[in-house]
Amino acid sequence: MWHGPCKWPALVAVLCLAVPLAALAELGPTTPIAQSADERELITRATEFEQELERRGLILNEPLLKDYVAATGNRVVAAGKVSLPLRFNVLRDPNSNAFALPSGGIYVNLGLLARLENEAQLAHVLGHEAAHVAGHHAARQQQSRRRKVISAHLADLALMGTSVAYLPFIASMAHYSRELEQEADSNGLDYLLAAGYDPEGSTQVFGVLREIPVTESFLGSLYASHPDNAQREAAVRARLVGHDPVGNGRVGETEYLPIRLRALADSAELKLLGxxxxxxxxxxxxxxxxxxxxxxxxxxxxxxxxxxxxxxxxxxxxxxxxxxxxxxxxxxxxxxxxxxxxxxxxxxxxxxxxxxxxxxxxxxxxxxxxxxxxxxxxxxxxxxxxxxxxxxxxxxxxxxxxxxxxx
CATH class of the missing domain: 1.25.40.10 (Tetratricopeptide repeat domain)
Structure with missing residues (x-):
């Protein structure tokens, strides 16, 4: 998960614990992901959260961005032979963040799209998040934390003129351990390589995210503020030893430019509203x-x-x-x-x-x-x-x- 410390009370959002349940089928099949009763419970709660995002208009349906992100994500997971029912979406949020839910929903914020520089970097972000779902990281994290729940108050999220209140959610859905993040780094890199992207996209992401000021990022980042980022980047580079030289894979800078321009403009307008x-x-x-x-x-x-x-x-x-x-x-x-x-x-x-x-x-x-x-x-x-x-x-x-x- 990507995000960093946020000091904007009007733009704070925490994942929800309980929102009125709608038909789960609207978000696609979830059964193949679940491995246990606990995980099925996590998936149910995550699905409720996704439905709340949809109801509140926070999922961006602009075809240019939505279709590009979905196509890139599907290309990565298909090459990585991830057979789970994943869905890739853009969140109407100017903060620099991306996250995955155990229900198969993968979200990248407008703010992060504005920060990334090419398609290979986006592919790494989406591959990393897909690896969290494929590795059942939410359930594994939940077990290690013994169902510890984030303590938080209702917060208003004022975006595009819409005020949204979220309830607390299980910590494992929003924040992974160092070991699980490293596993997602490794497996996400495998997906990236299998999809034919320039592997430098993976190492570049760390540099891009290090440049994000805390005032432009989200709550509790492992990428913008985690003390082990240097070690994680070094581990990714070590994994690349023996692979094809950098520059032989797909970068997609030209293809990504209109995406970045649109994301920069849209996230700027959201920042003005806030x-x-x-x-x-x-x-x-x-x-x-x-x-x-x-x-x-x-x-x-x-x-x-x-x-x-x-x-x-x-x-x-x-x-x-x-x-x-x-x-x-x-x-x-x-x-x-x-x-x-x-x-x-x-x-x-x-x-x-x-x-x-x-x-x-x-x-x-x-x-x-x-x-x-x-x-x-x-x-x-x-x-x-x-x-x-x-x-x-x-x-x-x-x-x-x-x-x-x-x-």
Whole structure:
């Protein structure tokens, strides 16, 4: 499982212990995975959790990402001769994480897709998680922990405007021992090699995940913060001795680029919804570097700066986390002192987006909202009118029309 320490109360999610049970058949057959009554109980609970994710709209159904992840995962497990009924999904979550459930559900977050650099790295992540299921690691971990349950309170998960409350879940479903992680590393590497991927994808993943700040990752990471990562990477490299030289297998950097661009944009928008403005700016910077001829990176830069100006209290909360200090009136005052400069920066960024694509409607919306914040009614109406002309089906049309007609 991939994830790292999370300090965002609004974005904390813990796996659930009991959610109303729906028809298990909707998630596919689970019987072939189970080996014991205890494991069947784990599968039932995991299936309930998956159904809750689906009900709350946290499973992303965007074909570009969903189909690519599923195709990569199926390619890996087929080559590895994993005969279990596995399902690969993308979770609508900006944190860097991936996890497997004993019910066969394997999930990779938008945030991690945005961090990975090629298909070989994704193949390693999915192969690693598949190895957890194939090795019955949840049941083995449960036995070793004697059914110890994570102690946690209900937490609200605010993503895409949806508030979701989860109940605690058995620790073994979310967190594996060092030995089981090493076993998943080894078996996942075997799957990767069998599928014809460049084995360097496995070692690269450790480097990618080491670069993830704790503020961008999830609860309790074995990959972003575990003290034995260096030994685990060394063990993977040792396993590669005697195999074909690096570079002879599939890397898939070109194929993965549109996936990463979409994940960067989508996770940035989720971060903005969660008041993670500086973190969204990092996504925007990455988008600019990877696709300088596309307007999205510049637009998201403008959105982050504009929203920081509009919500200085939330900006102060984020800065308190990033600076590892206390939220205070002084910090709020500091953020308020920068409102005008942030509006200036937003205006420049939106203009740069339109210089790349003059028909990019969201940038006109951004300029209109900047003008509204400054009390510039004529400029506001001009840009918002242009926005609605370019995007006649805009979801926020009523709100925009209200701004345009308000005195």
């Amino acid at each position: 008041g993670q403005y500086e973190l969204a700016l990092r996504n925007a910077t990455s988008l600019d570097k990877l696709a300088p001829k596309q307007p999205m990176g510049r637009y998201l830069t403008g959105e982050a700066r504009r929203q920081m100006a509009a919500q200085p209290e939330l900006a102060a909360q984020e800065q308190a986390v990033l600076r590892q200090t206390k939220y205070s009136d002084k910090l709020v005052a500091e953020m308020r002192s920068q409102q005008q400069s942030w509006l200036d920066a937003a205006q420049i960024a939106y203009g740069e987006a339109l210089a790349i694509d003059s028909q990019f409607a969201p940038a006109h919306r951004g300029l209109g909202l900047v003008a509204h914040a400054r009390g510039e009614a004529t400029s506001m109406r001009e840009h918002l009118s242009r926005y609605l002309a370019l995007a006649p089906q805009a979801r926020d049309r009523r709100y925009v029309e209200y701004l345009m007609t308000a005195p």
